Amino acid sequence: xxxxxxVASVQKILGDDTSKAAAERAVDAVxxxxxxxxxxxxxxxxxxxxxxxxxxxxxxxxVNPRTKEKIEIAASKSVKxxxxxxxxxxx
Numbered sequence: 001x002x003x004x005x006x007v008a009s010v011q012k013i014l015g016d017d018t019s020k021a022a023a024e025r026a027v028d029a030v031x032x033x034x035x036x037x038x039x040x041x042x043x044x045x046x047x048x049x050x051x052x053x054x055x056x057x058x059x060x061x062x063v064n065p066r067t068k069e070k071i072e073i074a075a076s077k078s079v080k081x082x083x084x085x086x087x088x089x090x091x
Contacts, residue, residue: 008023056076056077
């Protein structure tokens with residue numbers, strides 16, 4: 001599912017009185033709130049869906065696949081998603 005399909009699904013769930021533009025604003029608002037929550041609190045938990053959290057990746061040595069040359073990969077932060085029980089049960 002891409003963003004356009006997600007917006008169409010949200011519009012359908014909200015009902016006929018909701019425009020496509022309003023559904024897109026709702027999706028954008030949720031994504032923006034997730035970004036702010038992850039940045040501020042380092043974690044966003046949605047009961048029944050899952051938890052988004054910041055994880056640290058240590059510096060490491062990698063290999064350039066084209067040249068087979070060893071390279072240093074800097075430490076970084078990434079976002080991890082752990083699905084909740086409600087989401088797992090759907091699979």
